[in-house]
Amino acid sequence: MNAWLNENMWLIGSVSVVLVLFAGYVLLRKDWQYSSFSSLWHARMLHNEGNVFLEQAEYEKALACYTEAEAIYSRKRRRKELANIDYNFALVYQSQGKHEEALERHFKALPVREKTLGRGHPDIAKACVNIACIYQCQEKHEEAAEWCFKALPGLEKIPGKELQHIASVYSHIAFVYLKQGNDEEALAWCLKVLPAHEELFGKEDPATAAVYSFIALAYQKQGNDEEVLAWSFKALPGLEKMPEKDAAGIYNNIAVACDRLKKFDEALEWHFKALEIKEKTLGKEHPSTAVTHMNIAVVYQNQERYDDALALYLKAYRTLLANPGEENPHLCLGNIRDCYEESKCERPFEEWLEEQIQ
16 A cells, blocks of 8 residues: 555645645635625615615716716626616716716617617617607707607506606607697697696696697697687696796787687787786896787787777887897788778878887
8 A cells, every 4th residue: 555655646746736726716716706796786786876866866976876886887898787877877967957968878878778678668768758858958859759759669568657758758749740830740649648647747737737738739820719718728727836938828829819719808808918927027128028019909900999009019019129039020010001001091101100110
């Protein structure tokens, strides 16, 4: 036995070295695996903590958590997690009004998330809605509509508690169609969005009142004044919590519809309500206030109260001349001419107008 040991000592020594090396490798491997798991777990904890801060509107704390988690995900090359955290970064930037930074993160996250979730997934629909909202804030209405249409395939799968996404998409699409002058499509999408708004906010909420007013405006462009009145009156209960300028717009819609239906006294009543708000919020010499003066003058003209009409037309014309901008004083001048001719005054119009303006 001793002789065998002496002859094979080199073999025993070699095997011992191999075993020691293998054991060291196993220990290092386990330690590396534990370290890797531990760091990913830490990144996910940071990610979740950031989400909590985002919900609480503590955006700087959320960004700090996301930044630290992103660094770990980047070292581990975790594409899926990186895409999700890019999306969360986008939500924070969007909430802070940093639109360009938000779009950059959205566009970085979207291809990976579409690949892992599928284009019809509700989370992809939400991302498209968020992108549309950013474009809407930037008044890029065509781009907003494009992303709203991209969101449509996933909207049906969004749980009922998140109806605000559906409401947002339909509202954006309706607005773009209205801007394009496509009244029928605008009205169709307004009516689609209405049930979501009524369920989410109730019938007397300002958000729902805005939809009623939107529908009334679509009918106004179609010349359907009875429907304008019906939907505008539905909006009235929500006016108390709306900005006063929006209330003035609804009053104006009612007044114009009443005038077209030859309900002149009611038209004046609603015009004067709008005028009171505009004089209070904008001032008596503001171009928008001048437009309301013109609207009242139109009613007076329809009532054949030509002196009252001409006085208000002239007041509006002077204001518009002194404040050149979006409102066209030449349109007002045309109304003055028409009213003056209807009044059958014998004096030449240009002579009379020059005297009035001086």
